[in-house]
Amino acid sequence: MNPDRPAPPADRPIEPPRSDDAPFPAAPGHDFAVRRRTLIALLVAAIVLPCVYVAAMAYSDLSTREADATDATLRTVRVAEEHALKVFDMNEALDARIVDLVQGLDDEGIRANEAEIHAKLDAIGGGYPQIASVSIFGSDGDLLTSSRFALVPPVSISQRDDFVGIRDGRVIDHVSRVMYGKVSGETVFNMGVARRDEQGAFAGIVSVALRPGYFSSFYRDLLGAASPMAMGLIRSDGAILAYYPTRASSPDTIDAKSPFGLALARGSEAGVVRIHSPVADDNLILAYRRVGSYPVYVSCGYRTSAIWAAWYRHLTVLLLSMFTPSIALWAVIWLSLRRLAAEEEAWERWQAEASMRRSIESAYRQSRKMEALGNLVGSVAHDFNNLLMIVSANVQIARRRGAAGFERELSAMERALKSGQSLTRQLLGVARKQPLRNETIHVGRWLPACRELLRASLGAKVSLVIDVNDDVWPILVDVAELELALINLAVNARDAMPNGGRFTVRARNIGFRPGEGFPLDGDFVQLSLEDTGVGMAPDVLARAFEPLYTTKPKGMGTGLGLPQVFAFCERSGGLAAIDSAIGAGTSVHLYLPRALAAPVAERPAPPRPDVVRPQHGLRVLLVEDNDEVAAGTEALLQMMGHQVTCVSDAAGALQRIDATRATGAHDEIGEIAEGSPPPFDLVISDIHMPGTMNGIDLAEAVQQMKPKLPVILVTGYAEELERARNVDVRVLSKPFDIALLERMLEEIRRDQAPGSRPRGNVERDTTL
Structure with a gap:
């Protein structure tokens, strides 16, 4: 395209400075960038190094605390395993003594000597705090005698799991689950052995009832009242026999899918696992050991919440001790950066005063020049309008008087009047004195209707491409001014492509928000008009807005085309911008404001009534x-x-x-x-x-x-x-x-x- 195209306002050239306005030289010793980088490096080091040290110390402290907790659980679980082993070994010895005591006696023989056997049973188990009762049951599960009763009540355990298990030879049932004992009258778990007759057949069981509270009391004394650890006595199938500290709503079995439950299922002898324990209602580092060959395990768990709480307390002290002096150092460096920035800003203001004065002078001269051109154009247009008015009135007079033989001359004058009116319209548009008759139009439907108008302006050698979607927003513009702008751009494109080319019209929606660097804010429709012509040099591009400036040959251009385009966009509330380079073609972008209201549907014009001539003059x-x-x-x-x-x-x-x-x-x-x-x-x-x-x-x-x-x-x-x-x-x-x-x-x-x-x-x- 030719130079009747606007460049963005930022591309306005600034006159070169005069010799007496040369910028101030940089002051020696004011290398702000080096000083800033040094201070920033110190600030980063003052932040990163303490943070790295604190992170390393915190990680080390946490690891140490977890290791200490694991060691504590391993030591404690060994003590609990030794204690439980002594208790179960003693119970096994008691069972063996009682079996020997009634050896050779059948159920009737035991009942016959019930008083004597009761006294011996009471003497055997009565002195141990963990034993609630010692009982002998027959082959049918009936209670024969007990250390608790001189005359036993009618009690049967024929359906109880431990009786059935011992009778059937299951090892795990030699230690029963926790239950309420009918004989002992309290919550117990039983440790029993089978009785055999002379032929080796099953003759009943001897059962020692153990108190879970005995083990809980021992664990309490072992750990202490405020200990972060918890201990338990668990059967190999996960049934909890004793636990400290106890909770009212605790489950009575270990979760089979937990790491500890899986270890019990594998028959592991000892180990350490991390679990979430519903019994303790916390995450635990849990150490466990099997009690000899018995189907029983002891466990000791350390609460991780206690580890984290102690770690947080230590970390707080560490942070205060490390970052209190660090914060003071950061403040000093930050204040130094602020002072450096203030010094640099003052230096730049001092440096910029001369260039600012030059820029203001240049902008003032440019503004005065454009104002003078606008006033000149407006005055010329006003006087030209009067001349056109004189000619138009006299042509109308000649026509009304029926000047015969002058039809051709009058028609030529009327055509010249239309051309003059068009030129006046352009002059007034450039001078911002042309009123806009804004209306809302749908770009997707309006642009294709202008195809023939653009083809006529482009000529036969230039192909026209219109690429517009129906979803483009409506715009609020003066349709006549928009048509004139498109014609001006099409004519410029034609002159820039003497050997033919392609002229493309595109439209898309675009929005600009504050701070994005665009001179306007809001929603706009971008009309892009692109050619494949010779393009414009930078010096021509910088002056493309100026009225009456043109590079076209004499008689080919008025210098009003692109100024009219830019003035139209600016007065419509938008902006015109241009991209061009030699040999790369030219793209003009018209940013027109989005219309908030939908386009009004066209209605057929009502028929005009015939003009009635006045009966008398006014x-x-x-x-x-x-x-x-x-x-x-x-x-x-x-x-x-x-x-x-x-x-x-x-x-x-x-x-x-x-x-x-x-x-x-x-x-x-x-x-x-x-x-x-x-x-x-x-x-x-x-x-x-x-x-x-x-x-x-x-x-x-x-x-x-x-x-x-x-x-x-x-x-x-x-x-x-x-x-x-x-x-x-x-x-x-x-x-x-x-x-x-x-x-x-x-x-x-x-x-x-x-x-x-x-x-x-x-x-x-x-x-x-």
Whole structure:
């Protein structure tokens, strides 16, 4: 594309500094980067080294505590194993003595000597605190005699597991589960052996009932009241025989799937495992040992919560002792970094003052240049509008007078007028004095409809590609200005690709948030127009925004294309940006704001009523400072049958209106008194006029009168139209369409007819 393309504002060139504005040289000894790196390295070391030391010490301390806990459980479980072994060995010896005592006696013989055997049983087991009772049972499970009763009650254990197991030869049942003993009258577990008759047949059992509380008391005395350890006596199938400390809701068996339960199932003799114990309600380091050849194990578990609690206490002391001086060191280094940053900032401010002054001067010169160009363009456009108005009015006069033989010349003048109007529109757009008629459009449906318009602008050698999805957001723009922008870009692309190429139009949704580096925030639709042309050099790209700047040959370009594109995007609330390089083509990106409302569905225009020519003319007060424009407009109005009075400024217009109202006495039926000047039916005024009052001031003053007069304002400036929208008037833009003026006048005539209802002055032509 050619240079009528905008570059982003950040790409504006800055004039080179003058010799007396050269930057200050760096001061010796102010190597801020080296000092900053040194301080940061010290700060990192002051943080990392204590942290590494604390982590190593904490890990070592935790490992040591776990090792000490494991050693403590192993030592303690050995003591408990020796104690349990002595108890079970003694019980086995007692069972053997009792078996020898009743050897050769059958059940009836034992019952016959019940009193004597009871005394001996009481003497054998009565002196041991762990023994609750010593009993002899017959082959059918009936109680024969016991150390607890001189005369035994009728008790049978024929269905009890330990009796059935001993009878059937199961080793594990020689030590029973914990139960409530019917003979002993308390909670016990039994250790029994079988009795045999002379033929070796099963003759019953001898059972010694042991108190679990005896073992719990021993474990309490062994560990101490505040010990973090727990001890237990467990049968090889996981049944708990005794445990300390006891809990009311503790289970009575070990979980078979726990590491300890699996070790019992394997028949392991001893070991150390880590488990979560529901019995202790904690995680444990558990050491266990088998009690001799008996189906019983002793266990000792160390609570890991106690290990962690002690470790946390030690870690707290370690952290306080290590990080208290470290924090002071960090604060010193941090303050040094802050002071260094403050010194560097002051140094940079000192260094930047000269370049800042140069940048401000350059930006000021550029702003003044653009302002001067804008004012120049606006003034030229205003004067050019007046010239076009004169020509347009006289062409209309010639046509209405039926100038025969001049049809070709008049048509040529009308075509020239349209070209002049288009050029004026571009000039006013660049000068930001062209009003925008914004409406919401759907990009995905609107762009394909412009295909033929773009093809006509590109020519036959350039292929057109439109890549737009239907999910692109609607945008709020002036459709005519957008079409003009696309035509300008298409024409530039055509000139940049004399041998043909490809012109691609894409659209996508994009959002910018504060802090992302884009000059705008919010949701936008990005229209990207890309060509495969020769591209632009950096110096040309930097000036692409400037009005009247062009690199095209004389007569080929006006220098208003890309400035119009950028001014349109900026006034629409968006931005235009450009990417280009020599030989790489050019991409122009138009960022247009997303519309919050959906596009309004198009409705068929209502049929226009036939224009009814007025039966009598209106009395028009024409206010225009340009004599030639006033003469042409007056001639047109008179040809339409209206009476016209011309004044050159707003003050003169008010005087004429006041004069007609002051001297125009009316009779009772509203007729004008004889000899009084007639009142005006409406005022047609230019907005831009010399003097203290402009056309809008005049319209506001007229609106205060009773009754108020309808007003038609004529202008070529957008900023004046913005103010005119707040006044109840009709607006025409220069050069205006005579047919539109006729319709306005006809509406005013109908509104002033007797019995008519005013419809309000809402019709406006704001297309400049």
